[in-house]
Amino acid sequence: MSAADLLPLLRGLVWTIALTAGAFLIGAILGVPLLVARRSRFWPVSTLAMVLIQIVRSIPPILWLFLIFFGLGMGLMPISPFHAALLGLGMIAAANMAEIYRGAVASIHHGQWEAAIALDLSRWSVSRDIVAPQAFRVALPSAASYLIGLMKETAVASTIGVSELAYQGNQLSQLSYRGLEVFALVGLFYVLLSLPIAWLSRLADSYLLAKVAR
Template sequence: MWEIMGYIALGTLWTVGITAGSAAIGIVLGAPLLLAARSRFRVIRGAYDLFVHVVRGIPTLVWLFIAYFGVGQLGITLSPVTAAMLTLSVLAAAYMAEIYRGGLQAIRAGQWEASGALNLSRFDTLKDIIAPQLFRSVSPSVATQVIGLLKDSSLVSTIGVTDLVFRAGVMTQYHANGLVMFGFAGLIYLALSLLIAACSRRVQARITRKYAVA
């Protein structure tokens, strides 16, 4: 039994790797997408809105099948891991951009004018005044999104990535004990979700102490 559990647990490496990688890419790409959302050009804003609505409006599983099976008809062959990373990264970027936009809208615009009156540059204002407040306000939403991404990563088993769900399914086929196999995989997902939530609370507390954001 321990060997079986060890085999399933090894899928955690793929689950964590895909989740962490796509979350990191999404967090980074969300920033330039936020600039597009706040562009003074209507065409750019329109393109951003279209991108977000299309990405978020189609189920994750459908995007995975498009990336793995559909793109192959265009002569582009992606490995299961590459297709999974590409899909989840694009989804994460769209959601992160909206999270950033919501957080930025919650910050009063008067702070920009006040910073200008103090002769602070826009870069210094963004770095020292706006960014700390933004990071603090969005950190719970970012954590929630990463947890959602973790759960969405379970879908990558459908295209052959040997993650937790894939390995639990293999063991169920051999031993016909799905309750134990998938129950064990579920406990690992729960532990990872609690870890992400705990890290988010710690980061938020450190930002609050460092910048004393009210």
Template sequence: MIESLRYIAIGIGATLTITSSAFVIGAILGLPLAALRRSQFMVLRAMARVYVELVRSVPPLVWLFLVFFGLPQAGVSLVPLAAAILTFSLIAAAYMSEIYRGGLAALGRGQWEASSAVGLSPLDTARFILGPQVFRVVGPTMATYGIGLLKDSALASTIGVVEITFRAGAEAQRTGSGLTVFLTAGIFYLLLSLPLALASRRVDSRLRARYSIA
């Protein structure tokens, strides 16, 4: 039992690497993508829209296989971990852009108008006025998405990334005790996601109390 625990725990590193990298890269790439959705040029708006819809309508597992098995045909071969990070980052960017978009919509026109009326540049408006407010609004949603990402990262086991689920599968085969092994894996995921959920709830209620943002 303890031995299985230790064996599976080794996968935590890869699980966290995929989740946190994809979360951070997706959160960054989602910004320009959300901005494109509001561009005054129709072509840019359409391109961003197509990207988001495409990513969301195809299962993540298919994207993962496309990147890992498909890209080598185009001359780009990635090790499993890199392929998983790339795939989940590109998927996360699409979802994050949608989260930002919702947050921006929730702010309403008044903040834009006040910013332009006082003469703030679009960049300053994003940086000082919209950005800080959007992040406060979307923080909890982003955390929820992060938890989803953590669970989706289990898919990386299918291309041979040695993360929690991969280690659990191997251990189950070795010992034949699938129940305890996968229960253990489940508890690992639970323990990893709990702090994120708690932290987001705490930050959320603190910010709401301070700024009275609905």
């Protein structure tokens, strides 16, 4: 395969990285208020958050992208394929990250909450200074695994015309008639993207574990 053939794949790789990073950032940020709503003592709020999370997670990503791009984008307001994919995958990431956060917070022993209350600490102080640092370490492996899964899910954005890695691979295979060669290379790119994420996750987890042990 020539260098000229690699250029479209490299451009697609850039779009894949941008879409993955953007959607994960949206999910990591919006997952926090969703978690707060999910854990609310006011049952209508917690129930609404639970239903919203389950609906978002139950519908396939490709259908969300179709609803946003062909429904919202073609009807109410114009939206580019990339922004439609970013919105759809970011929304899905928010629901999944909220559940990851919830599991991490639930793993914190209730005795720490009771001890903090006994010391007359505010709920905000307990959440920020005691629960959040521990929950972050617990959530890190699951968040890294989800990030790798999200990177692979960006391939569905090709169905609405986002020129990411899978889209460029498909275009190149049709032009060159070398599908096996092209898609093997595309798969290699995905592997090369996944390995640093997994390595950094293990490194961060080891660092945080050492800090907790001290």
